[in-house]
Amino acid sequence: MYVGRFAPSPTGPLHLGSLLTALSSYLFARSAGGEWLLRIEDIDPPREPPDAALAILDSLQAHGLEHSRPVLWQSTRGSAYAAAVQQLLATGQAFHCTCSRQDLAAGQHAGRCPRSIHPPSEPAAVRVRSAGGSISFDDGILGRVTIPAGEDSFVVQRKDGLYAYHLAVVVDDAFQEVSDIVRGRDLLDSTPCHLRLQELLDLPRPQYAHLPLLLNDDGHKLSKQTHATALDPDRAESNLRRCLRALGQELPPDEAGLGVAGLLDFAAARWDSTRIPRNDIPEATLPF
Numbered sequence: 543m544y545v546g547r548f549a550p551s552p553t554g555p556l557h558l559g560s561l562l563t564a565l566s567s568y569l570f571a572r573s574a575g576g577e578w579l580l581r582i583e584d585i586d587p588p589r590e591p592p593d594a595a596l597a598i599l600d601s602l603q604a605h606g607l608e609h610s611r612p613v614l615w616q617s618t619r620g621s622a623y624a625a626a627v628q629q630l631l632a633t634g635q636a637f638h639c640t641c642s643r644q645d646l647a648a649g650q651h652a653g654r655c656p657r658s659i660h661p662p663s664e665p666a667a668v669r670v671r672s673a674g675g676s677i678s679f680d681d682g683i684l685g686r687v688t689i690p691a692g693e694d695s696f697v698v699q700r701k702d703g704l705y706a707y708h709l710a711v712v713v714d715d716a717f718q719e720v721s722d723i724v725r726g727r728d729l730l731d732s733t734p735c736h737l738r739l740q741e742l743l744d745l746p747r748p749q750y751a752h753l754p755l756l757l758n759d760d761g762h763k764l765s766k767q768t769h770a771t772a773l774d775p776d777r778a779e780s781n782l783r784r785c786l787r788a789l790g791q792e793l794p795p796d797e798a799g800l801g802v803a804g805l806l807d808f809a810a811a812r813w814d815s816t817r818i819p820r821n822d823i824p825e826a827t828l829p830f
């Protein structure tokens with residue numbers, strides 16, 4: 543059974559780049575006769591403006607992207623993340639670290655860092671050792687990918703007690719039995735951490751597919767940080783057409799007037815993931 547998902551952090555409104563990810567994962571799932579889930583990754587309250595999550599839900603609805611099951615809110619999943627951290631500590635795969643960012647920038651832990659499975663008296667992050675070397679996997683868009691495992695360890699629980707993205711995403715993809723993860727290529731570097739956690743927590747490895755990114759006029763990824771424009775729900779059909787064009791998909795004639803639902807039906811029936819470009823796409827090349 544194909545189970546896909548879209549999992550935004552509610553740090554701001556959806557923009558064309560996030561719609562590209564949502565639409566792609568939706569069409570992958572729908573064309574496979576599977577389910578498409580929505581998960582709100584609200585695990586970092588200081589970065590989440592009030593009502594951002596509701597604005598995302600409204601925006602997805604305006605664009606006709608209906609999810610198959612009730613929304614999973616990560617803010618309700620703390621006990622599952624705590625259990626995963628305990629499991630990692632109990633098996634000696636994780637350790638407590640009191641280092642500051644500056645300490646670690648020197649390339650090693652400070653002498654006073656406990657690096658122990660037992661919690662110290664001062665606030666400590668919990669880190670997991672990386673696999674080391676490089677990691678290879680078969681990506682649904684990029685083909686065979688080999689990337690460095692990255693730093694020697696990565697955070698699964700922060701000093702302030704909040705759970706890290708890497709941990710929450712892996713625990714919840716397994717919990718929701720997600721079979722296929724379609725996401726932006728900016729997350730490619732996170733994949734070794736996710737594969738590592740799946741291995742250590744004895745969870746199944748989903749299939750990954752990493753999408754090209756939409757770039758602004760300065761060549762940067764569209765994001766909240768680069769002040770990407772919020773999607774206008776009154777232009778939903780046009781927004782979807784721009785994303786389909788970015789994905790290299792067949793489009794109905796402009797005058798077809800299919801509406802949002804009709805356009806999604808058309809796109810799902812003709813979905814061809816082999817046409818997705820491998821290179822990032824300047825937004826300016828996508829006419830309205």
Ligand SMILES: [Zn+2]
Binds near residue numbers: 640641651
């Ligand atoms: Zn340390």
